Amino acid sequence: xxxxxxxxxxxxxxxxxxxxxxxxxxxxxxxxxxxxxxxxxxxxxxxxxxxxxxxxxxxxxxxxxxxxxxxxxxxxxxxxxxxxxxxxxxxxxxxxxxxxxxxxxxxxxxxxxxxxxxxxxxxxxxxxxxxxxxxxxxxxxxxxxxxxxxxxxxxxxxxxxxxxxxxxxxxxxxxxxxxxxxxxxxxxxxxxxxxxxxxxxxxxxxxxxxxxxxxxxxxxxxxxxxxxxxxxxxxxxxxxxxxxxxxxxxxxxxxxxxxxxxxxxxxxxxxxxxxxxxxxxxxxxxxxxxxxxxxxxxxxxxxxxxxxxxxxxxxxxxxxxxxxxxxxxxxxxxxxxxxxxxxxxxxxxxxxxxxxxxxxxxxxxxxxxxxxxxxxxxxxxxxxxxxxxxxxxxxxxxxxxxxxxxxxxxxxxxxxxxxxxxxxxxxxxxxxxxxxxxxxxxxxxxxxxxxxxxxxxxxxxxxxxxxxxxxx
Amino acid sequence: xxxxxxxxxxxxxxxxxxxxxxxxxxxxxxxxxxxxxxxxxxxxxxxxxxxxxxxxxxxxxxxxxxxxxxxxxxxxxxxxxxxxxxxxxxxxxxxxxxxxxxxxxxxxxxxxxxxxxxxxxxxxxxxxxxxxxxxxxxxxxxxxxxxxxxxxxxxxxxxxxxxxxxxxxxxxxxxxxxxxxxxxxxxxxxxxxxxxxxxxxxxxxxxxxxxxxxxxxxxxxxxxxxxxxxxxxxxxxxxxxxxxxxxxxxxxxxxxxxxxxxxxxxxxxxxxxxxxxxxxxxxxxxxxxxxxxxxxxxxxxxxxxxxxxxxxxxxxxxxxxxxxxxxxxxxxxxxxxxxxxxxxxxxxxxxxxxxxxxxxxxxxxxxxxxxxxxxxxxxxxxxxxxxxxxxxxxxxxxxxxxxxxxxxxxxxxxxxxxxxxxxxxxxxxxxxxxxxxxx
Ligand SMILES: Cc1cc2nc3c(=O)[nH]c(=O)nc-3n(C[C@H](O)[C@H](O)[C@H](O)COP(=O)(O)OP(=O)(O)OC[C@H]3O[C@@H](n4cnc5c(N)ncnc54)[C@H](O)[C@@H]3O)c2cc1C
Ligand code: SF4
Ligand code: SF4
Numbered sequence: 087x088x089x090x091x092x093x094x095x096x097x098x099x100x101x102x103x104x105x106x107x108x109x110x111x112x113x114x115x116x117x118x119x120x121x122x123x124x125x126x127x128x129x130x131x132x133x134x135x136x137x138x139x140x141x142x143x144x145x146x147x148x149x150x151x152x153x154x155x156x157x158x159x160x161x162x163x164x165x166x167x168x169x170x171x172x173x174x175x176x177x178x179x180x181x182x183x184x185x186x187x188x189x190x191x192x193x194x195x196x197x198x199x200x201x202x203x204x205x206x207x208x209x210x211x212x213x214x215x216x217x218x219x220x221x222x223x224x225x226x227x228x229x230x231x232x233x234x235x236x237x238x239x240x241x242x243x244x245x246x247x248x249x250x251x252x253x254x255x256x257x258x259x260x261x262x263x264x265x266x267x268x269x270x271x272x273x274x275x276x277x278x279x280x281x282x283x284x285x286x287x288x289x290x291x292x293x294x295x296x297x298x299x300x301x302x303x304x305x306x307x308x309x310x311x312x313x314x315x316x317x318x319x320x321x322x323x324x325x326x327x328x329x330x331x332x333x334x335x336x337x338x339x340x341x342x343x344x345x346x347x348x349x350x351x352x353x354x355x356x357x358x359x360x361x362x363x364x365x366x367x368x369x370x371x372x373x374x375x376x377x378x379x380x381x382x383x384x385x386x387x388x389x390x391x392x393x394x395x396x397x398x399x400x401x402x403x404x405x406x407x408x409x410x411x412x413x414x415x416x417x418x419x420x421x422x423x424x425x426x427x428x429x430x431x432x433x434x435x436x437x438x439x440x441x442x443x444x445x446x447x448x449x450x451x452x453x454x455x456x457x458x459x460x461x462x463x464x465x466x467x468x469x470x471x472x473x474x475x476x477x478x479x480x481x482x483x484x485x486x487x488x489x490x491x492x493x494x495x496x497x498x499x500x501x502x503x504x505x506x507x508x509x510x511x512x513x514x515x516x517x518x519x520x521x522x523x524x525x526x527x528x529x530x531x532x533x534x535x536x537x538x539x540x541x542x543x544x545x546x547x548x549x550x551x552x553x554x555x556x557x558x
Numbered sequence: 559x560x561x562x563x564x565x566x567x568x569x570x571x572x573x574x575x576x577x578x579x580x581x582x583x584x585x586x587x588x589x590x591x592x593x594x595x596x597x598x599x600x601x602x603x604x605x606x607x608x609x610x611x612x613x614x615x616x617x618x619x620x621x622x623x624x625x626x627x628x629x630x631x632x633x634x635x636x637x638x639x640x641x642x643x644x645x646x647x648x649x650x651x652x653x654x655x656x657x658x659x660x661x662x663x664x665x666x667x668x669x670x671x672x673x674x675x676x677x678x679x680x681x682x683x684x685x686x687x688x689x690x691x692x693x694x695x696x697x698x699x700x701x702x703x704x705x706x707x708x709x710x711x712x713x714x715x716x717x718x719x720x721x722x723x724x725x726x727x728x729x730x731x732x733x734x735x736x737x738x739x740x741x742x743x744x745x746x747x748x749x750x751x752x753x754x755x756x757x758x759x760x761x762x763x764x765x766x767x768x769x770x771x772x773x774x775x776x777x778x779x780x781x782x783x784x785x786x787x788x789x790x791x792x793x794x795x796x797x798x799x800x801x802x803x804x805x806x807x808x809x810x811x812x813x814x815x816x817x818x819x820x821x822x823x824x825x826x827x828x829x830x831x832x833x834x835x836x837x838x839x840x841x842x843x844x845x846x847x848x849x850x851x852x853x854x855x856x857x858x859x860x861x862x863x864x865x866x867x868x869x870x871x872x873x874x875x876x877x878x879x880x881x882x883x884x885x886x887x888x889x890x891x892x893x894x895x896x897x898x899x900x901x902x903x904x905x906x907x908x909x910x911x912x913x914x915x916x917x918x919x920x921x922x923x924x925x926x927x928x929x930x931x932x933x934x935x936x937x938x939x940x941x942x943x944x945x946x947x948x949x950x951x952x953x954x955x956x957x958x959x960x961x962x963x964x965x966x967x968x969x970x971x972x973x974x975x976x977x978x979x980x981x982x983x984x985x986x987x988x989x990x991x992x993x994x995x996x997x
Binding site: 108110111112113115116117118119120121123134160161162180181202223225226415416419420423424425473474475 | 576577580581583584585586587589590599600601602604606607610611614619620623625626629644645646
């Protein structure tokens, strides 16, 4: 069961200390999964480095003996990126959680990869700054995990995603070398843009050991609106019209009818149960602009057939309205034992079509799907409410999401907007990147990780799968 | 001892409805709220790690090992994870079942541990008479000057280290216990509501005044109060420490003692007991003689602050005192997480004319008392207490309100060790005082 040679375990213990190397069965079980439903695999051991030289030494050992390494932040990933490869070393980064510097003059923060996303945001606040990427998991996700998955959040339309905030990276390569890429300069064109290759690399190329992030001044005001619609297309048209009116809201979140009903059932906010769609809209910035934009958004929503529009008059009311979106995931998650959160994404103009397609697909395969998501950036979260022990239903769920991915790609969208490929979407990746793209991915991996120890088998197989299934 | 279930064959976790274990989607959102994960950064000491271990046992992938047992007892049972959980995982039940399984298999059995459990969980806390007897003995020890003598003379040093560390935790015993059998005398118009009061055990012995204050406040708000004489310990200690069958026996005795069918509400002022007795329905669901009565009982259980807000308690009249006392509120885990009651005690505190409320940082973070955790896990408990006291000090408050006797004892000890002059009081006591001050 424990596939790691005892002499290697002793080496690791000498490197890190006995309490930083876990090998007990009870510990292995608790690191055999991440946030991804259904999938799990037993690791060989878990190690907790707290310095870059330690990481470098661990990698050298692993590379020399061809032992697979799975880097892990908080294990909240939803595509299986941090699920162990059988018998691997799990390199858990949570102890490297220091915020090394906040630089209000250059608007940057230098952090270790184990820093919790929300803690960085809190640390920036006293300087009047904030860190915009806010994944739903931000109270526990790590910056390293955010960078490795290029995570998004609720504010993507206006503020972008993690990639837009990474200025420089330090990465430990599998041979133990330390690579530094990027600078604190807003403009920097010296050499290839290597840092962008590591952003979203899902732990398959190297271990991110330090991150220089950009911070942004905190907007002075914010206004929250909630609108309900009798049809999904009315909601989608509202979103397009808002953007066409040159308003870039910081939040444009959508809930479909299943989600609305679950939210109302759970949180009793007073949402109309006959609504087909709901939009939560927020604009932030200068108080005068916020005032004007919120009035315009409300007008546009009404023009496009909103049944009801509420503008929050106080902070408490804003919190109450925002609860509709904030509780969406919780409301859905408690309905069934197994919750599968997908993130198919399409260009904004195809949103209504995509949402309707998801609803038809749910009916076709007789599965329950609640859809919510980031309407502003086309990123939808069709959420499957199922039971992993019902094999027949799980089979239908798989058929349903396969059709949904195919449709997203047909609409010039993608199979994953923010959760990553990992294990869960590996077989669908060629659908998006094509055979040439896959080949380039493999060659790139060879360059950084010639012995294939970094998270092997995630995102794509280094060798062509025998059944050729990947080449669609 | 009768088996847990007539049909039970495989163990508590195996017999659990699988959907309860399965409900955890291992999202990790509970991790930052878990004090033991915060301290160790190890998954096995996190809620989702513990649930994964329980599931592994239920799936026959893991035997109930000593390590498993230790992790289950390292858990505080503070239920902060339940508040954070988006999926509505019933951690409280999983936790009780896991500990029951640990005791059933006996992986932690050691002569000393067995003796302590035998004396406390299985003997002392099974009878109010024994508890009160011990209470009287301790009162004598404290009042006679023996305690001071023992502390000064260095006699304490003769005790084993562990016991010596615990001695300061022994509560100051109330002068009078709770008046069992009490019944509100019918006044002129007669009370509109009839409620029964659960006296508690620690509350009864160390904080009997809180029970008196509770009666007084309820009567002031038009309730007729009875304190059924035959009530026993609520059984939470047993339920949380693997003695499921004893917990069921105590629950039955209390159902018999109260006759909740004839009451408007069953009132409890100790958070830890409250979060347990609310679940008598589940505890006795398969007991044909009691299931229905337990259901009625559970529907009527109210925490005192919850009930006062529900019936629209009378706000004390404004006072003429020029200065206000700074007051901070520590949210007992089993009130805020176990029963999701937070707004109501705060509403009571906000109604007090002589106090100004300052927000306690990390008010919902466990103080380390956690039932008998401060005895079983002194190190972790001390760390948490230290953290709590630091926050209390930072507020500059001179009164700290909290609604659980365990928390109160723990925090009083922490304050005493640092020589801090902060008063610790139950919200209902403060309300009773405000009513009295009206004259
Ligand atoms: C309830 C919930 C809500 C979520 N909401 C969102 C959301 O709104 N937007 C979004 O984008 N995602 C969301 N996620 C997904 C997930 O939280 C993010 O992908 C997050 O960035 C993962 O961080 P982590 O620290 O948990 O990483 P992990 O899950 O531990 O790891 C994720 C990947 O990163 C790699 N990795 C981790 N650290 C390093 C490092 N230092 N160096 C190299 N590789 C590393 C791992 O190998 C793995 O491939 C959500 C998840 C949950 C459970
Ligand atoms: S009950 Fe408290 S200590 Fe136990 S797992 Fe939950 S949060 Fe952690
Ligand atoms: S928050 Fe709930 S569902 Fe998520 S890991 Fe914790 S217990 Fe499981």
